[in-house]
Structures are given as C-alpha cells and as structure tokens.
Amino acid sequence: MGSVPAWARGYVACVVMAALACLAPLPDLRGPWGAVGLLAALYAGCEQITRCRFPGRRAPRDIGTYEGSGGCPLGWHSPLLLAGAFLLSPAAAALVAVPGALLARAERRPRGLRRVWRAARLAVAVWAASRTHRALGGEDTVVTHDFPYALAPAGAAVLVLCAVLTLLDGGILALAERVPVRNAWRGLFPRSIAPVAVHGLAGLMMAVLWHSHHGPLAALLVLLPMYVSGWVFAQYHRERAAHQATIRALVQAVDIKDGYTRGHSERVGQASMMIARELGMDDERVEVLRFAGILHDVGKLGVPTRLLRKNGPLTPEERRVIELHPEYGHEMVRGIGFLGEARAAILHHHERMDGSGYPYGLAGHQIPECARVVAVADAFDAMTSTRSYGRARPVATAVEELERCAGTHFDPVMVQAFVRALERHGWRPAVTADAPGQSGNVPPQGAPARAEAGS
Amino acid sequence: MRHPSVVLVHGCAALTAVAALAHTLWYGLDERGPALAFGVLVVAGELARWRGAEERESAPLGAAGALAYALLGANGGEPTRHGVAQAVTVVMAAALVGCVPHVARGRGSTADHLARRLLTVAFAAVCFQPLYNRGALAEWSGPPYVLLLVALLVLTTLCDAVLAAVLARARTGWPFGPLLRDELRALLGIGSAVCATGVVMSLAVAVVGLWALPVFSLPLLLTQLAFRRYAAVRTTYRQTIASLARATEIAGYTPAGHARRVAELSRAVGRELGLSEPELTVLEYAALMHDIGQLSLVDPVPSGATAVLPAEEQRRIALLGGAVVRQTGVDARVAVVVERQADPYREQPVSARIVRAVNAYEEKAREAGPGGPLKALEELRLGTARDYQPEVVESLARVLLNQRAVTSGVPPGDSAPAALRVKGGGGRTAV
Known part of the structure; x- marks a missing residue:
C-alpha cells in the first residue's frame, strides 16, 4: 500500500476513535497500576525482542496481521494481553497493548499509520475480550481459582477477541490492500482461532498464577514455552522461504537453459494447479501437482545446452539424448520425499494417450493421472509463451490445438477441465519471480544460464 | 557387545525402578487421583513422541509431566504425601505404557529413552520430595519457592544432558565434548520450554488442582508442533539440496x-x-x-x-x-x-x-x-x-x-x- 486510499484512512480513524473511547474511563481508574505497568512494559519488551530475534518473521502481506505462530494474528507474547484481559478492567487491559504496538517498528511505509492502526486494533479487541470476560463473571473465577468454571468466560473472551480481530483485519484488507470484499474475510477466523485459543489458555494460567501466592514471577514462566514456539516458527518460516528460493533458482536455471522466457516452469505449475482444482482434487494433491508442474523439466539440467537450443532439425541421436530428460529428472528428484506422485509426473509427462510418447510408451490410463495433467499444462504454456526461436501463439489458438490433439496426445478429461478452468478464471499467470519486492532470497536472473552456457 | 557405560546407565535405571516398585507395592499408592492424572499425561506425552532429526527431547510433554509430578508439592491447596518411590513408579509405568506403540512399530531407542526419563525423575524427586514432606519448605512461599523449583529443574536437565551425551558417546564413539555441547545447546531450545512447563504445571496444580494439567499441556503441544514442522522442512530442504547435487552426476x-x-x-x-x-x-x-x-x-x-x-x-x-x-x-x-x-x-x-x-x-x-x-x-x-x-x-x-x-x-x-x-x-x- 504505497498510497493509502482515503477510505482506508477514514477506516483507521474510526478504529482509533473506538480505541480512544475504550481507553476513556482510564483517568477514573483506581485499579492496580503496578500490574498494568508491568504487563505493558513486558509486552513492549517482548515486541522489541521479537523484532531483534525473529528477523523477517512477519509476512509483508497486509497492514495489520502478523504471520507467525502458526497463523496467529497476534505475536507469541499475546498471552500477556489475554492475561491483562482476565486480570484488569477493560480500559486498563486495552492500555496494556498500546505502548508495545506504538513502539514496534513497522516494516513498510507509511510507518506511523501502521503503528497507530496496530495499537488501535489491539486496544479495541482486548477491550472487547475483557468486557466479555467480566460480563460472564470471569473475574471472580480467576480470583478464586474456580476451575473448570473459569474456562467458560475465558473461552468466550477468546472467541470475542478473535472475532473482533477478524472483523477489523478483513476491513483493512478490503479497504487498504484492495482485496475483493468477498475474499477479505474468508478463512481469517478459522485460521486464527486455534492458536489464539492456545494463547488464551496460557493467558488464563498466567492470570491465575499472578493472583496466587506464587506471584507474577510464576506467571512469567508461562511465557517461555510461547517464546520458544514463536522462535521455532520463525526458523521454520525462514527455512521454508530458503527452500522455495532454492527450488525457484533451480527451475529458472532450467528455463533459461531451455531458451524459454523465464517463468515457464512456474506457469506450468499454475496451469497444473488450475486443472487439479477443476478436477476437484484435495488441497494437498493440488499442491503436489503444482510442484510436479514446476519441476517437470528439471532433468534438462543434464542435457547439453547446445542440443536444447539447436535451431535446425535434430539428428535421431540428438533427439534420443533430449528424450532422456524425463528419466534424468526422475533420477534427480527421486530422493525428495514430499513430492510424492509428482515424481511419476516428472517421469511420464511426455507420454501420449496413443502410446507414441516417451520414455516408456505408456498408453491411456497406464499413464499416471498427474502426468496427464502436467502434459496438458506443459503443452499449453509451450504454445503461449515466447521462446528464443519462436513467437507466442494466442490462448484461443493454443486451446484449439489442445482440443484437436485430445484423445491422441492428451487425455480429453484433462483438456476439458483446463478449458473450463480457463473460461472461469482466464489465463493470468502470476509468476513470483517477476514480482518486484519479493526477491529477498531470489538471485538475479540469468546468472545460472551464464554459468552453464558452455556446457 | 554393549558398551560398559550403557550397561551402567541401564543397570542404575533398572535398580531404581525395581526399588521404587517394591517400595510402592509394599506401602501402597497414596493419592490415586493425582497419580492417575499425571500418569495419563505422561502416557499421552509418550504417545505423541516423535523422532526428530535435530531435537534431543522427543517427548516434551511426557518429560514436563514427569518432572512436574516429581516436583509436585500441593494439589489444590492441600499438601501432597506421595514420596520419591511413588513418583518414580508412576512415571515408569506410564512411560512403559506410552512406549508400547513405538516398540511395536520398531522405532527409536526406547531403552535409552526410558532409562533417561527414569533417572531424571528419580533425581528431581530425591532432591525435592523429602525436603517438602518433612516441611522444610513451609516458609519458602512465593517467589523464593518458584526460584527453588526452577533451579532444581535446571540442575536436573543439566544432569540429563550429561547422561544423554554419555549414552550417545557409547553408541556412536563420537567425541564427548561436542556431543555434550550439542545437548546443552538443545537445552536452550525445547529444554527450556520443558523446564518452564514442568515448573508451571507443578505450581498451577498446587493452586487450582488437576485442571491445570490439560490447560497447560496445550501450549507445550504447540511448541512441539512448531519443532516438528521445522524438522520436516529441514528434511525437505536437505533432500532438495541432495537433488541439486545430483545434477552434476546426471x-x-x-x-x-x-x-x-x-x-x-x-x-x-x-x-x-x-x-x-x-x-x-x-x-x-x-x-x-x-x-x-x-x-x-x-x-x-x-x-x-x-x-x-x-x-x-x-x-x-x-x-x-x-x-x-x-x-x-x-x-x-x-x-x-x-x-x-x-x-x-x-x-x-x-x-x-x-x-x-x-x-x-x-x-x-x-x-x-x-x-x-x-x-x-x-x-x-x-x-x-x-x-x-x-x-x-x-x-x-x-x-x-x-x-x-x-x-x-x-x-x-x-x-x-x-x-x-x-x-x-x-x-x-x-x-
């Protein structure tokens, strides 16, 4: 969000007003200022630790939510907020979140607006949660350690917290990030309820121990497991990003070696995914098929570049060498466990329905389903993208060609599914490698090809 | 042929187990409710055990539950009376039950795991239970009591790290120093979470009773989930790098x-x-x-x-x-x-x-x-x-x-x- 739309500014202003209204009863508060100060200072301290120790932890996806502890919209230190909500009056609980959120650094511009938004969002949500907790008589159950009855108000408070956060985050997604309105709220609540509930339990335990004769020190020990899981999740995200960057670099090397404009492999991955979705496969299989598409030509790393880019007709000998690439690819990725049936797709993506393909000349349903999907996706993108020696054809021509060859080369079921998917969603492949600002780990383009150009 | 230090560790663990069992059988089980609750927790923790590539503690919930029982002083405000022998017996029985599926599937070095669990629990219980049952900790209320528990658990996990390094040295023949260093480094990760959870469980049970166990198991399960996902992505990454390396061979x-x-x-x-x-x-x-x-x-x-x-x-x-x-x-x-x-x-x-x-x-x-x-x-x-x-x-x-x-x-x-x-x-x- 380089320029913030006026609507979004108005929205943030409204939320800030609401937050101020939540904080309004503060001057009359005669409550435990020591506890408020301690919790607020701890929250701010944890926020700073997060910034130093978990670099790159937050996804730069949207303005307010954090991507971190398993999809939790709060940080690992949110038990502090919830403990505040269970211990203090609503206004005081809302105050706990404010200094930490205001002091935390925002990664992207406009930083000031982001900070204010985060503080206001948390203050409103925590106020609502605390208010719910009080209304259900949670305060007494915490003081008298009345288990299991303390769980009910705490559970209700967690639900309210999650609902308010979902509501506010969806609004900012729709207004500032221009996510379509019907998509803005989708999945936010189910994704965040489980981690927030776990944090809620930790917060409840903190509140109870805080009130007991063991005192705040015991309560702080609750934070340690949360810190460790936050730290490990950050490592997990870093390692996963590195892994994706490695795969991306690998397929870019293949694309460049093969003379495609870059992104061919990723586009084949997207087309495979579209077909798989259209066929109603489950999410896990769709993801495997995406990888099958992305890595389908990885065996070309083993084929000399001069053969791949040769302009004239190939001799039978040269053709045989090129036709080894599915087997090379299969040999390479054989040891990667998570690819599953994608490995079969890599081996068989040049088989044809009439049995005239390679490497094994399988026919019809002998060819694994995933290989039939990738074959259609590969042929389509080969026709519609520019190669070093050929112009791209329009989508309509490519679809005609696919339909003409359905039954002989391609599985008609896959072709029909792809045509339906194209009619529904169109063909707007977004290749992550092209997107500026996402190139954190991604190497500059073209370099692997330079390194291999002589081979 | 077994390495002498493995025999020594296993022998000590077996002796402790037999002595504790005999004592418990002779005098009977005190306070069955807490014993059963902690037993169930340890069984659940052991069932959720996994073989991580890097992490030393593979059943954090089981470990935390066992240590919390060894350090349990009160239950819902009432002082407990279970002694060292009962703590060891309950944890041993629960860990044995929890190991059955792992043994059936033929995974993991169960004997080492059990021996370590037993000896650490015995150590923690020996340090804590006699003092508490004699009333020596009566005036240690509030933060000093918390700090005492933390110190005890830190000591226990340090001993456990040494034990683990000794066993690993005997099994693999790798040098002891680096093995111990890796064990200690692992303590900073999941080890600290286990310690903190053990202390919090023991304190929370003292305040609110056994309801604290399920409530505070979930955060530790979240930690375990995080470690598992991290280990999985590391495995995948290693496999991808090996594939990349195979490009030159192909x-x-x-x-x-x-x-x-x-x-x-x-x-x-x-x-x-x-x-x-x-x-x-x-x-x-x-x-x-x-x-x-x-x-x-x-x-x-x-x-x-x-x-x-x-x-x-x-x-x-x-x-x-x-x-x-x-x-x-x-x-x-x-x-x-x-x-x-x-x-x-x-x-x-x-x-x-x-x-x-x-x-x-x-x-x-x-x-x-x-x-x-x-x-x-x-x-x-x-x-x-x-x-x-x-x-x-x-x-x-x-x-x-x-x-x-x-x-x-x-x-x-x-x-x-x-x-x-x-x-x-x-x-x-x-x-």
Whole structure:
C-alpha cells in the first residue's frame, strides 16, 4: 500500500476513535497500576525482542496481521494481553497493548499509520475480550481459582477477541490492500482461532498464577514455552522461504537453459494447479501437482545446452539424448520425499494417450493421472509463451490445438477441465519471480544460464 | 557387545525402578487421583513422541509431566504425601505404557529413552520430595519457592544432558565434548520450554488442582508442533539440496553417488573433529554441492576428478561453484566453503579443509580400484605439506578405520591394515 486510499484512512480513524473511547474511563481508574505497568512494559519488551530475534518473521502481506505462530494474528507474547484481559478492567487491559504496538517498528511505509492502526486494533479487541470476560463473571473465577468454571468466560473472551480481530483485519484488507470484499474475510477466523485459543489458555494460567501466592514471577514462566514456539516458527518460516528460493533458482536455471522466457516452469505449475482444482482434487494433491508442474523439466539440467537450443532439425541421436530428460529428472528428484506422485509426473509427462510418447510408451490410463495433467499444462504454456526461436501463439489458438490433439496426445478429461478452468478464471499467470519486492532470497536472473552456457 | 557405560546407565535405571516398585507395592499408592492424572499425561506425552532429526527431547510433554509430578508439592491447596518411590513408579509405568506403540512399530531407542526419563525423575524427586514432606519448605512461599523449583529443574536437565551425551558417546564413539555441547545447546531450545512447563504445571496444580494439567499441556503441544514442522522442512530442504547435487552426476560430470559419499564422509570427519551441529549442516551442504561449479565447464573433467587438475583450474571451478551456490539462495556460509575448497589448507576455513581432503580421498580411492583406500590415504599424507591439513587426514583415517570395524564386525585394531592404523608416515607398509 504505497498510497493509502482515503477510505482506508477514514477506516483507521474510526478504529482509533473506538480505541480512544475504550481507553476513556482510564483517568477514573483506581485499579492496580503496578500490574498494568508491568504487563505493558513486558509486552513492549517482548515486541522489541521479537523484532531483534525473529528477523523477517512477519509476512509483508497486509497492514495489520502478523504471520507467525502458526497463523496467529497476534505475536507469541499475546498471552500477556489475554492475561491483562482476565486480570484488569477493560480500559486498563486495552492500555496494556498500546505502548508495545506504538513502539514496534513497522516494516513498510507509511510507518506511523501502521503503528497507530496496530495499537488501535489491539486496544479495541482486548477491550472487547475483557468486557466479555467480566460480563460472564470471569473475574471472580480467576480470583478464586474456580476451575473448570473459569474456562467458560475465558473461552468466550477468546472467541470475542478473535472475532473482533477478524472483523477489523478483513476491513483493512478490503479497504487498504484492495482485496475483493468477498475474499477479505474468508478463512481469517478459522485460521486464527486455534492458536489464539492456545494463547488464551496460557493467558488464563498466567492470570491465575499472578493472583496466587506464587506471584507474577510464576506467571512469567508461562511465557517461555510461547517464546520458544514463536522462535521455532520463525526458523521454520525462514527455512521454508530458503527452500522455495532454492527450488525457484533451480527451475529458472532450467528455463533459461531451455531458451524459454523465464517463468515457464512456474506457469506450468499454475496451469497444473488450475486443472487439479477443476478436477476437484484435495488441497494437498493440488499442491503436489503444482510442484510436479514446476519441476517437470528439471532433468534438462543434464542435457547439453547446445542440443536444447539447436535451431535446425535434430539428428535421431540428438533427439534420443533430449528424450532422456524425463528419466534424468526422475533420477534427480527421486530422493525428495514430499513430492510424492509428482515424481511419476516428472517421469511420464511426455507420454501420449496413443502410446507414441516417451520414455516408456505408456498408453491411456497406464499413464499416471498427474502426468496427464502436467502434459496438458506443459503443452499449453509451450504454445503461449515466447521462446528464443519462436513467437507466442494466442490462448484461443493454443486451446484449439489442445482440443484437436485430445484423445491422441492428451487425455480429453484433462483438456476439458483446463478449458473450463480457463473460461472461469482466464489465463493470468502470476509468476513470483517477476514480482518486484519479493526477491529477498531470489538471485538475479540469468546468472545460472551464464554459468552453464558452455556446457 | 554393549558398551560398559550403557550397561551402567541401564543397570542404575533398572535398580531404581525395581526399588521404587517394591517400595510402592509394599506401602501402597497414596493419592490415586493425582497419580492417575499425571500418569495419563505422561502416557499421552509418550504417545505423541516423535523422532526428530535435530531435537534431543522427543517427548516434551511426557518429560514436563514427569518432572512436574516429581516436583509436585500441593494439589489444590492441600499438601501432597506421595514420596520419591511413588513418583518414580508412576512415571515408569506410564512411560512403559506410552512406549508400547513405538516398540511395536520398531522405532527409536526406547531403552535409552526410558532409562533417561527414569533417572531424571528419580533425581528431581530425591532432591525435592523429602525436603517438602518433612516441611522444610513451609516458609519458602512465593517467589523464593518458584526460584527453588526452577533451579532444581535446571540442575536436573543439566544432569540429563550429561547422561544423554554419555549414552550417545557409547553408541556412536563420537567425541564427548561436542556431543555434550550439542545437548546443552538443545537445552536452550525445547529444554527450556520443558523446564518452564514442568515448573508451571507443578505450581498451577498446587493452586487450582488437576485442571491445570490439560490447560497447560496445550501450549507445550504447540511448541512441539512448531519443532516438528521445522524438522520436516529441514528434511525437505536437505533432500532438495541432495537433488541439486545430483545434477552434476546426471549431466555426466561426476560419477554416481560421489556427492553423497563425500557428504557422508565429511560429516563423519567433521563430527570426529568436534564441529557443532550447525557447522556440520553447513559442511554437509557444502560437500553435497562442492562439484556444482563443474556444470559451467565446456567439457566434463575425466570422471569428474578435480583433485588431479592444475591448482589454478581447481580454484576456477571452485569459484564458479561458489557463484552457483550463492544464486540458489542457500546459506552464504555454504558458498564460502565451496569457493575455498581448492585453496591451500592454511588459508581455508576448517569446513573447506575437510571437504577438500575427503573429496580428494574419494576420487583417488575410486580410481585406484582394490586397495584404493590405502593408496589414497598414502597420497593424501604426502600432500599434507600444502594441500591437506594433517589433522584432517588423520581424522579421516580414524573415521575409515571405525567404518571398517563396523562393517566387518571386528573391533578396530584387530585386523585393520597398518596403513590405516599407524599415524604419520605409516602408509608405506600398504599392501
């Protein structure tokens, strides 16, 4: 969000007003200022630790939510907020979140607006949660350690917290990030309820121990497991990003070696995914098929570049060498466990329905389903993208060609599914490698090809 | 044949278990409710156990539950009366039940795991229960009591780390120091979460009763989930790097399996030389990708053997390899090792020295046919003036000797050829 739309500014202003209204009863508060100060200072301290120790932890996806502890919209230190909500009056609980959120650094511009938004969002949500907790008589159950009855108000408070956060985050997604309105709220609540509930339990335990004769020190020990899981999740995200960057670099090397404009492999991955979705496969299989598409030509790393880019007709000998690439690819990725049936797709993506393909000349349903999907996706993108020696054809021509060859080369079921998917969603492949600002780990383009150009 | 220290540890654990069981059977079980609740918790924790690649504590919930029971002073405001023997018995019974599925599926070293769990619980209980039951801790209320529990658990986990390192040393023969260091480093991760959870559970049960157990198990399960996902993505990443390394083999630049063999041997040598776990990972990745620079050559080097090329050419290939590794987004330290693998050893970081020596050994041993390993080691020893670090070469010789002993089933020293056994210039006696 380089320029913030006026609507979004108005929205943030409204939320800030609401937050101020939540904080309004503060001057009359005669409550435990020591506890408020301690919790607020701890929250701010944890926020700073997060910034130093978990670099790159937050996804730069949207303005307010954090991507971190398993999809939790709060940080690992949110038990502090919830403990505040269970211990203090609503206004005081809302105050706990404010200094930490205001002091935390925002990664992207406009930083000031982001900070204010985060503080206001948390203050409103925590106020609502605390208010719910009080209304259900949670305060007494915490003081008298009345288990299991303390769980009910705490559970209700967690639900309210999650609902308010979902509501506010969806609004900012729709207004500032221009996510379509019907998509803005989708999945936010189910994704965040489980981690927030776990944090809620930790917060409840903190509140109870805080009130007991063991005192705040015991309560702080609750934070340690949360810190460790936050730290490990950050490592997990870093390692996963590195892994994706490695795969991306690998397929870019293949694309460049093969003379495609870059992104061919990723586009084949997207087309495979579209077909798989259209066929109603489950999410896990769709993801495997995406990888099958992305890595389908990885065996070309083993084929000399001069053969791949040769302009004239190939001799039978040269053709045989090129036709080894599915087997090379299969040999390479054989040891990667998570690819599953994608490995079969890599081996068989040049088989044809009439049995005239390679490497094994399988026919019809002998060819694994995933290989039939990738074959259609590969042929389509080969026709519609520019190669070093050929112009791209329009989508309509490519679809005609696919339909003409359905039954002989391609599985008609896959072709029909792809045509339906194209009619529904169109063909707007977004290749992550092209997107500026996402190139954190991604190497500059073209370099692997330079390194291999002589081979 | 078992290593004496393994026998000692298992013997101690068995003796403790028998004594505790006999005591409990004789005097009966006090306070069945808490015993059952903690027993169930430990069983659940053991059932959720997993074999992580890196993490030492594979059943954090089981460990936390067991330690909390050993340190349990009160239940819902009422003092408890269970003693050391009962704590050990309950944890042992629960851990045995929880192990059944793992044993049935034939996974994991269950005996070591059980012995450690039993001894740590016994240690914590012996330190705490007699003091508490005699009323010596009555005036320690509030923060001092919390700090006492924390200190006790820290001490317990330190002992556990030593125990784990002793067992690992006996099983693998790797040096004790680095093993202990890795165990202690793991303590900072999941170990601290286990300690904190153990203390919080024991305190929370004292305040609110047994309801605290399910409530505070979930955060630790979240931690375990985080570790599992991290371990899974690390495994996947390692497999991807191994595939990338296979690109040179498929392109016909290096013989099949070369990168994998160099990686395994490098890891063993690095372990022998006392590298830490993160350093070993960098070393392994670098060893897997050490030949990747060859992808940029016009013609393959005959059978991929870079060790016989002129030094300038070797260095050029190494630099190209470093450039490729940088582009793949792998850790920059890996790229440095790949780049420096052809430098004289005095200018290299230690990982690059290992990769250089092991790669040269692998290539020479392969070319020389039968008796190759001996000839290769001999050649490496002749090159220790400039190319290969003498310590690395000797460490490699020891690792090979151990591997021979393991594969042929003969203890080292009995049948090993002199060239492998004798240090320094002993290679001359090669058969």
